[in-house]
Amino acid sequence: MSDVRARAIHAHPFSILTFLYRFLFLLIIPLARGFISALTGDIFSWVRGAWFDILIVALIIILAYQKWEHFQYDMDINGVYIATGIFFRSEFYIPQDRISTLSVIRPFWLRPFRIARIRIDTIAGDPRSPDAAFYVWSREADRISSLRATPPAMDSDGAPAQDRPHLYELVLLSLLTSNSFIGIVFIATFFSHMGQILGEELSGILVTTFEELSRRIAFGLPPIFAGAALLLLCGWLVAFCISLLQVKNLFVCRSENTLHVSGGVLVQKEYSLRRDDVSFIDIRQSLTTRLLRLYSVYINAIGFAKDKKSDIAAVIPFSSKKRTQKRLALLLPEYRLSQRTLKPNGGAIFKFIIEPLWPCLLIPAGTIAACWLLPSWVEIFRFAGFMLCLPAFWFLGVRLLDFASSGVSCCENYYTLRYSKLYHLHTVVFSYDKISLINIRQSILQRGDDKCDLVISTRAEGHMRHHIRNLDRSASLEIFRLPDFLIVMKKKRAQKS
Numbered sequence: 001m002s003d004v005r006a007r008a009i010h011a012h013p014f015s016i017l018t019f020l021y022r023f024l025f026l027l028i029i030p031l032a033r034g035f036i037s038a039l040t041g042d043i044f045s046w047v048r049g050a051w052f053d054i055l056i057v058a059l060i061i062i063l064a065y066q067k068w069e070h071f072q073y074d075m076d077i078n079g080v081y082i083a084t085g086i087f088f089r090s091e092f093y094i095p096q097d098r099i100s101t102l103s104v105i106r107p108f109w110l111r112p113f114r115i116a117r118i119r120i121d122t123i124a125g126d127p128r129s130p131d132a133a134f135y136v137w138s139r140e141a142d143r144i145s146s147l148r149a150t151p152p153a154m155d156s157d158g159a160p161a162q163d164r165p166h167l168y169e170l171v172l173l174s175l176l177t178s179n180s181f182i183g184i185v186f187i188a189t190f191f192s193h194m195g196q197i198l199g200e201e202l203s204g205i206l207v208t209t210f211e212e213l214s215r216r217i218a219f220g221l222p223p224i225f226a227g228a229a230l231l232l233l234c235g236w237l238v239a240f241c242i243s244l245l246q247v248k249n250l251f252v253c254r255s256e257n258t259l260h261v262s263g264g265v266l267v268q269k270e271y272s273l274r275r276d277d278v279s280f281i282d283i284r285q286s287l288t289t290r291l292l293r294l295y296s297v298y299i300n301a302i303g304f305a306k307d308k309k310s311d312i313a314a315v316i317p318f319s320s321k322k323r324t325q326k327r328l329a330l331l332l333p334e335y336r337l338s339q340r341t342l343k344p345n346g347g348a349i350f351k352f353i354i355e356p357l358w359p360c361l362l363i364p365a366g367t368i369a370a371c372w373l374l375p376s377w378v379e380i381f382r383f384a385g386f387m388l389c390l391p392a393f394w395f396l397g398v399r400l401l402d403f404a405s406s407g408v409s410c411c412e413n414y415y416t417l418r419y420s421k422l423y424h425l426h427t428v429v430f431s432y433d434k435i436s437l438i439n440i441r442q443s444i445l446q447r448g449d450d451k452c453d454l455v456i457s458t459r460a461e462g463h464m465r466h467h468i469r470n471l472d473r474s475a476s477l478e479i480f481r482l483p484d485f486l487i488v489m490k491k492k493r494a495q496k497s
Contacts, residue, residue, distance in 0.1 A: 004081040004093070008072035012135040014115050015071065019064040030056050073134060077147050080120060082132050094131065098122055100277040101303030102148055103130075104141050106268040116141035121303025123277065127461035130303065148272040150255040161330050162253035165317050170250060173296060173317035174243035176289060242266075252315050254331050259299075259315075267310050277302045279460035280430035281335045283324070287397050290425055295324040299332075300460050335429045338416045340407030342479055348451070348470035352403040359392035398423055406468055408454065410479055417456065419468045428466055434458045438480055442473060452476060 030053035066086050074081045079095040103119035110116070116138050125131035136144070152160040250263035259278070261271040282298040289295070297316035298305075305313040316327050328335065344352075367385030371378045402420035409416045415435075417428045437457035446452055452473040457463040477483070 004074050008074040008081060008083060011071055012115055012137055014135050016064050016068045019067040020060060023060045023063045026056055026060055075144050094122060101271055101273040101301060104145050104270040108266045114138040118144060123302050145270060148258060150258055152253050153255055155330055163327050163331060164251050169317040169319055170247050171244060173247060173314060174240050177243065246310060247312060252331055261312060261315060263312050269312055271304055273301050273304050279434050279458050280428050281332060283427040285425045286423060287394060289318060290401055293321060294318040295321055297324060297328060300464060302461050336411060336414060337429060338409040338411035340418060341409045342471055342475050343407035344470040349403050351470050352399045353396060356392060356396035356399050360396050363388050363392055395423065401425060408468060408479060417466050417468055419466060430458055436463060440476060450474060
C-alpha cells in the first residue's frame, strides 16, 4: 500500500471549481449580515464589515483548494487507490475485478481544455451516485480507459463481436423515446380545439379577433394557443435533438469478460462494464412499436445509465425482430430468449383490464352526465372527455397486448419474463443468480383455481421488480425450483399434532 500512496497523483485542477459548492453553506454568514443590515438600515455598518464577507469568500476558495490538494488517486491494471479528506482522512482501494463499470465522460464544454471525468461504480456503492468520480487530463483518461481495453471477441464466422447501428435506427429511437413526443401532440391538439371552443364562448370582439388571427396562422390556431403549441413543439424538437446527440455514434463491442459501449456528440461517453455485473436485459416496446414490430434492447447494469439525463441506456436501437435477435446473439449471447411455457389462462383477462377498464367506462359516463347537467358547456365537455379517453384506451390496449403475450419461461438457467408496466411492454431476460427475491402472491379470488401473481426482484443497484399476473401457482413454484410451502406447513402442523 505504501508504494501505491507514493504513486498517487492529484486530479485535474478543474476539480477545485467542483469542490466549491461543498462549502457554499458558509455564504449564509454574509447573507445573514446583509439581511440584518437591510432591516436596520445601517448600511455604513455593513460596508465597514465588508472585509468579513471577503474573508468568508476567501475561506471557501481555500477550503476548495485544500480539498483538491488532499484528493489523490492512483489507478493501474490491478485497481484504483483513492485518498481524500482535509480534516478526516479517508483511504480506500478497489481491485480492478471489482469495478463493475468504468465510465469516461467528455462534455463538449470541457473538451477544449482537455478535461475528462472518470466515474467508477461497484456493487457496494450508493445506487444514486458513483463510488468515485473525479476530473483528469484527457491523456490520463485515455490511459485509464486502456487499462480495461481487451481485444474483441469473435462470432461464429470469425468476425469481431461489435455493432454500430445505422443512423436511421438512432433517429427512430430518439423519435419514439423523447419524453415530450406524445405529450406535445396531445397538448397541441388540445390547445387547438379548446382555443376554438373558448373563443366561441367569449365576447364577439374576442371571437372576431381570434378568428382573424387564426386565419393567418397554420392549422387555424388562435394566436395564444398557436404560440403555446409552437413553443411546446420546439421543446419536443429540442428534446429529440438532445436525445439523438446522446446516442449518435453509438458503438458496442464485446470482449471476453467486458462490454464496451461508447457514443454521444455533445457529451462523449465511454463505458466499460463487466458482463457478469449485467443484471438483466430489457427488450422494451410501446403500443406503437409493438404494432410496428420494432424492438429496442436496454441493459440494467451497475453504474450503466446511472445519469438518466445524459447517459446512454439502449444498446440496441429500434429494429426488426430478426435483426434484434441477431445483434443480441452477437453482443450478449448468454441472454437468449425462450418461448413462454407458463402463461395466464383465458379467464384471467379481467385481471389484466380491470385497472384501465374503470377510466374507460367512467370518463365517457362522466362526460355524458356533465353534458346533460350543463348543456351550455357541451362542446367543452365533449372535447375534454375525448382527450381524457385517449390515454385510458391507450392503457387498455397495452394491457390487452400484455394479456396476449405475458408469461414466464426458462432455458439453461436463464429466465424470460414478459409483462407490462404502465404504457410499456417488457421482455426481460436474466440468470437465476440475479434473483434476490421471489414473491408469490395469491388473493382470495385466486385461491379457488390455484392462481397467483409472481413478483421477481432482481439484484442490481437497488431492486428491480418484475410483476407477472395470474399464473398457475404450482407451475410457478416448479419453474423456479421452489418447494410448495403450503404442503410443507401442513406437514409441520401434522407433526406437531
